[in-house]
Amino acid sequence: QVQLQQWGAGLLKPSETLSLTCAVYGGSFGGYYWNWIRQPPGKGLEWIGEIHLSGSTNLNPSLKSRVSISADPSKNQFSLNLNSVTAADTAVYYCARRVVLSAYGLWGRGTLVTVSS
């Protein structure tokens, strides 16, 4: 059974860079778009962006200037970097596998990232 396991720093100071990694276990890394989605406390879901094995990425224009998503197919992993974080970036961050456009069939358990001075 395919599983996504994610990790990264959970507490950041303003202006620091958020870094999260998601590993794919029990399944193929190729052929899918791998996504990052977040949920601020008490709010709805927000799509951050995605990467394909080919290296192509699609990013939410609202975050594009601060976001980079990379992949390491040799490790079946993909990563998210979000720079210059503020309190508004406090959220639970999820990695997810896209099935078809805007449909996510497999999710990680989420990582709470808190930005506080």
Added chain:
Amino acid sequence: QSVLTQPPSVSAAPGQKVTISCSGSSSNIGNNYVSWYQHLPGTAPKFLIYENNKRPSGIPDRFSGSKSGTSATLGITGLQTGDEADYYCGTWDSSLSAVVFGGGTKVTVL
């Protein structure tokens, strides 16, 4: 504010039916497929519906999806206590060039 509008909460007794609406516009729901997710806090969201009305393997037919114009609906029949969760709709927004989600609807089983 979320791009897609959902009611904050719905409720019904066990065994009854609930419907959750998801309202958008021609740039999102009106011209793109809708997906639905069930989310219990602290857990990974669960994939319920894709392409408006298709259920992934393992999702019971108590869950159904539909779309009409710029709105979509998730229906849950034979409501169970285990269905208590937050439910989200999502779709592509062609104007924003981004996937957008609703604000979520909390389902309570009375």
